[in-house]
Amino acid sequence: GAVVSQHPSRVICKSGTSVKIECRSLDFQATTMFWYRQFPKQSLMLMATSNEGSKATYEQGVEKDKFLINHASLTLSTLTVTSAHPEDSSFYICSASPPMGGTEAFFGQGTRLTVV
Amino acid sequence: GENVEQHPSTLSVQEGDSAVIKCTYSDSASNYFPWYKQELGKGPQLIIDIRSNVGEKKDQRIAVTLNKTAKHFSLHITETQPEDSAVYFCAASIDSGYSTLTFGKGTMLLVSP
Numbered sequence: 001g002a003v004v005s006q007h008p009s010r011v012i013c014k015s016g017t018s019v020k021i022e023c024r025s026l027d028f029q030a031t032t033m034f035w036y037r038q039f040p041k042q043s044l045m046l047m048a049t050s051n052e053g054s055k056a057t058y059e060q061g062v063e064k065d066k067f068l069i070n071h072a073s074l075t076l077s078t079l080t081v082t083s084a085h086p087e088d089s090s091f092y093i094c095s096a097s098p099p100m101g102g103t104e105a106f107f108g109q110g111t112r113l114t115v116v
Numbered sequence: 117g118e119n120v121e122q123h124p125s126t127l128s129v130q131e132g133d134s135a136v137i138k139c140t141y142s143d144s145a146s147n148y149f150p151w152y153k154q155e156l157g158k159g160p161q162l163i164i165d166i167r168s169n170v171g172e173k174k175d176q177r178i179a180v181t182l183n184k185t186a187k188h189f190s191l192h193i194t195e196t197q198p199e200d201s202a203v204y205f206c207a208a209s210i211d212s213g214y215s216t217l218t219f220g221k222g223t224m225l226l227v228s229p
Contacts, residue, residue: 006159034216043205043219044160093159104150105217107159 002028002098006108013084013115021079021111023094029074030096034105035067038091050077050094084115118143120208122220130228135196137223139206140188146218148211149189151180154203154222163204164191167211196227 003026013019023033031052036044048069049057056069066088068080077096081088091112095105119142129135141149147168152160166173166180166189173180177196182189193200203224207217 004159041222041224043221046216049216095159104148104162104165106162107152110157110159112157 002026002096002106004094004096004106004108006094006111008111009109010112011114013113015085015115016083018080018082019084019113021081021092021094021113023077023079023096023108025075025096025098025106028096028098030077031074031099033071033077033094033096035069035077035079036093036095038093038110040091044093047079052077081113084113086115089113089115118146118208118218120206120218120220122206122223124223125221126224126226128226128228129196131196131198133196135193135200135225135227137191137204137206137225138188139190139208139220140186141208141218142187143208143210144187145210146208148209149180149182150207150217151178151191152205152207154205156202160205193225196225198227198229201225201227 005024007022033050035047038044047062050069050071052071058064071077091110093110095107097105122139150165153163154160164178164180166182177194179192203222205222206220209217
């Protein structure tokens, strides 16, 4: 299957700082990528849809000013958690679909964010 | 919007037994149903998917069945092995462009040696 790479896999930051997470499609171009958040022992919650060259679409209840998404190229989307707080600690996962693959989605390895 | 229910939430089986996980969906327009396996600390991995134009799909020890009339689909794992232990998620979406996936709550499968 297609490969989606996410970096970093783990990050610890202090409250009030910002953290950037990268999501790359390694062997295909993705005009759309998705960002999810997953709490322990729970399912994936869609946060936003990242569109190359345009603004991201955020799900209801997700603060766009706190979770900044930039999809600057066809292979890279970034999620920046700004002014992080302990409640932002979570597992963040991105996904992307190959252009001719319909809805088939491939996920990154995930990023474990811990805010202290 | 779409709502996906998944059962059971946990499933324990002995190595070699079969495991079945069931999901129901609410939106009759959904026509794409993937299953993902997620190991601890990792992202979900697509293991099998089915589209609504077929009723069953098989890949070695894994099979998925779909009943469009009843709006439910199931994952079947035969001859389970300890390495099958993970959390499994079902999902549903409309197979059109980049329609978003709606996930079930997940099933933790534990295969004991």
